[in-house]
Amino acid sequence: xxxxxxxxxxxxxxxxxxxxxxxxxxxxxxxxxxxxxxxxxxxxxxxxxxxxxxxxxxxxxxxxxxxxxxxxxxxxxxxxxxxxxxxxxxxxxxxxxxxxxxxxxxxxxxxxxxxxxxxxxxxxxxxxxxxxxxxxxxxxxxxxxxxxxxxxxxxxxxxxxxxxxxxxxx
Numbered sequence: 001x002x003x004x005x006x007x008x009x010x011x012x013x014x015x016x017x018x019x020x021x022x023x024x025x026x027x028x029x030x031x032x033x034x035x036x037x038x039x040x041x042x043x044x045x046x047x048x049x050x051x052x053x054x055x056x057x058x059x060x061x062x063x064x065x066x067x068x069x070x071x072x073x074x075x076x077x078x079x080x081x082x083x084x085x086x087x088x089x090x091x092x093x094x095x096x097x098x099x100x101x102x103x104x105x106x107x108x109x110x111x112x113x114x115x116x117x118x119x120x121x122x123x124x125x126x127x128x129x130x131x132x133x134x135x136x137x138x139x140x141x142x143x144x145x146x147x148x149x150x151x152x153x154x155x156x157x158x159x160x161x162x163x164x165x166x167x168x169x170x
Contacts, residue, residue: 023157054087089120
């Protein structure tokens with residue numbers, strides 16, 4: 001009987017894999033959702049940031065006007081796992097937005113490109129080489145609106161980079 005309980009506990013612990021959401025944020029009339037393409041992120045494996053930019057739907061804009069932008073922005077941060085793609089995807093931003101990644105004192109601007117099958121979605125390639133918290137700065141313009149937003153894994157909304165040894169075998 002004791003063996004069965006231990007096996008059951010082992011199975012349950014293996015099923016309890018941590019799930020990380022993307023971070024959602026409201027900037028003016030836009031929703032920005034940010035995170036890794038593949039989570040959890042591991043060292044030495046091709047990955048990269050992904051960002052989705054949508055316009056608020058008319059209902060969201062009315063709600064924001066009624067309740068104030070601060071309340072709505074707070075809700076977005078706490079509901080990053082919900083559907084933030086309800087509005088229309090903003091296209092053409094690969095020419096007006098930039099993403100800078102930093103880790104410790106090192107930083108680099110990445111080449112942002114549109115994800116063809118998903119209007120308003122963008123990505124960049126990155127192979128993180130050190131485990132830990134990476135920070136991304138998204139800056140430039142969205143349809144003429146200046147933005148400068150920082151997203152950090154240290155805030156817990158998307159995963160830190162894990163060492164590849166965690167999943168290597170033998």
